[in-house]
Amino acid sequence: MTTDLSTEAASGSSDKLDARVLVIAGVVVLGSIMSILDITVVNVAMATFMKAFGKTQAQVAWVATGYTLALATVIPMTGWAAERFGTKRLYMLAILLFALGSALCATAPNLETLIVFRVLQGLGGGMLMPLGMTILTRAAGPERVGRVMAVLGVPMLLGPILGPILGGWLIDVASWHWIFLVNVPLGAIALVYAWRALDKDNPQSSESFDFVGMLLLSPGLACFLYGVSSIPAAQANHGTMWTGNVIIPAVLGLLLVIAFVPWALRRANIHPLLDLRLFLDRNMTVSVIAITLFAIAFFGASLLLPTYFQEVRGSSPLKSGVLLAPQGIGAMITMPVAGVLADKLGAGKVVIPGIVLIAVSMGMWIPVSDTTSTPYLLGALFIMGLGMGCTMMPIYSAAMATLRDHTIARGSTLMNIVQQIAASIGTALFSVLLTNYAKNKVTVPATDPSWAGQMADSFGAVFVVATILVAVVLIPAFFLPRSKSDEVGAGTPVVMH
Template identity: 55%
Template sequence: MSSQPAAAPNKLDAAVLKIAGVVVLGAIMSILDVTVVSVALPTFQTEFDASYAQVAWTMTGYTLALATVIPLTGWAADRFGTKRLYMTALVLFTLGSVLCATADSIGQLIGYRVLQGLGGGMLMPLGMTIMTRAAGPERIGRLMAVLGIPMLLGPIGGPILGGWLIDIASWQWIFLINLPIGLITLIYAQWALAKDNPEPSESFDFIGMLMLSPGLALFLYGVSSLPEAGTVADNKVWLPMLVGGLLVVGFVLYSFKPKHPLLDLRLLRDRNLTVASVTLAVFTVAFMGAGLLFPSYFLQVRGESTLDAGLLMAPQGIGAMVTMPIAGMLADRIPVGRTVPFALALMAAGFFTFTQVGTDTSYWLLCGSLFVMGLGMGGTMMPIMTSALKTLTNHEVARGSTLLNILQQIAGSVGSAIMSVILTSELNGSPAIPGAVNPQTGGTVSEAGLAIAVAQNPALAQQFPVDPGMLQRGLEFVADSFATTFGVGFVLILATFIPVFFLPRKRQESHLRDHEQGGDRVAPVVIH
């Protein structure tokens, strides 16, 4: 029994850190591209003469592609090997990035974003699989702290990088920047990752794929159409959601029959994985949904540039950088049920400030609150994922990380849709300006809509003289709408305390099962 994983080095050694560099570079590209594009949407509207609803599909198409390909990742990692598949995903993502920069219509850009998503969707679950197999479950807390780096750099660096590149160059460079990074990562991966040892014996679950991948794509399409439609009753919303939901439910009922299902829901028999998955889903709905609106507040209410809005978000990432390494080390020694509630309390305290935002709320207060939120986020997300994966075998990690990534995608999309619908609904309550017509849509112009337009382009106030009192009323209405939306997010953050209560609160043995001569054996390892 001397070869038990407990005997592995306590720290992440040089060999593991070498592999971590590959995974972090790939994940940074994938996550950055979500947040970089979020600040470029107004630019796309101008460049392609498109509506906001149209350009929003540059993000939605990417998300749908992620949801479609993620379920295939677990099987493909076993069948073809993680190194080969990871490098294929890098090629797809980099190629999609270059093609995005060549797009001369909004339709082309959306199509190329889908290609990007097919590669990007595999990078994170594959990266988690590669890292967990390299480090071993006894060091998974510190491992998650390393994987947390791109999750932090995305929200911080994305808006800053996107705003900077658009300001000094052009929108094409938010995609072209991925070319040198992709090439470097490919060369690094070829050198650093171990030779594949695929397991081609597993059969592919075609029936499961025909239900789950289209089901997720249709469901998320319906959810993503909700902000544009404004109501669930719209055929564009309820019909794909219904069909997609039925396909997903059908998959859930079917998935326990095949020996090797596309998504192994049997893993949810592990209590740690189940509780952590529910906690992560609720947390992601709250944080990702409302978190995407923070830059919008700075852009639409405070009139900041894309670069300045990105810089104002930096304190959140700095706070997370402080706590994430500490939380990673503690997760290997202390049950997450003891640490996560305190981190979540910090998250809630910082979030509360945004439920009270106005047109002139102090930047010191806002940035301080973002820093406190970051402290809480750094101590929440990675320990939860640690708890989820800690007791899985090497073989199960690929499927466990796939399950977590799907949950995050669904929760993030649902959260974003909920918050967008609430904000849109609030803004629609703004009084219309008599006689004013929107030249793009031919519809009426509201006081809130005019206030947002002037905040983002002050020159409009000189081109079309308007009553300053009307602008101020509109701006206050917009600020109140954001505050109401953030209030819903705050309630959801508080709701996360319910599943957190069920996270492990006592030191437990890890029922680690190792593969030995084609079978599984139980090797009890005490997690210190």
């Protein structure tokens, strides 16, 4: 079942996704579903971990933080490793590490062991998305990149919707162990599927590894994200984010990342760990700015939605997950259409209406109270999903449209790192905003009947910020290609040796 990638790329000029590309897409989507579902499933289980291990919220948070730090460490190395060892081998290794980590997590006797196994799981999970993006883009060719990004976007959108439902159900009917065990058969299927379906590797043995870059960038990203991830806990425990747990790792990480920049741009460094010369491509630069602003606003605000249903409306984790389903339904409606239109008309003409829809839906959440009708809330979520389906993956397709050969792996790595950092910043930002607004607006204890209404006012105030930040994304979106000629003309060739 193997074919040469160059043959596939050459066939990319055909208008529709052929059977071969769809088979490869199935492999990638399955791997992405495992990784993304796992993140949201584990979030539902935090309270269960606290009871099972007798630990505090801050201690249990390391189950998620350890996974995130593993992602930050491994993603920068994915582009080089894909070129050096081949995407098929590396993708199968990533699936194996993720499934093995999942199985070990289910056997963890204590919290400390669970955190260690989550790091192992994250090392595999961190490679799945950038590798999947590389595999799909190479297989489909530049003319169909919007379509394949739409396919890849399905798990990215449905994961946050289905994860809480699946996690809540597994915990209710079985135990927390099953939120990890469910990945083992999925991993086995994905491993066999990848072995049978993906093309034979043709690695470039001449690629040298950037050890200095690794020592600067991977720990730098991990330290920075650790500091950012510690902001909500610092705010809750000390009333301020300016604590040693936040400032020291964040500043150290930032300094390491800054030191990486001149190293990566050195003329002698022809294989940097993260290729910053990709910013010579105008499409890539604009897309990075757009995805940064979008991820901060959208992923940060999305954190508030299940929290509102659980804290203000008293919904269970399972019910709150079900209530979020209209968002996924809306995305499923627009995403396939958006992929086709992005290929034919340019990403800009698709992203701008998507951003407008999301801004409108965020604005609809501003006046919410503890008694707002459920149909109104579900309608707002549906509109948000419609906009989301038109937004994130078309931005990715604009970034990848003018990349060729080895720059595809490097471009997907860059975009995934940027999104991971921006999403972490957004999560911390909106957690702090909600905490601060709640301190100012909530004047009664949680047992008082008026508490829910005052808490809802806090959510409304945060959604004012979310609406403004989403609207700001319109600025870089305006500079995205709005025709196929714009897309090709904006791409500046990046010379690789």
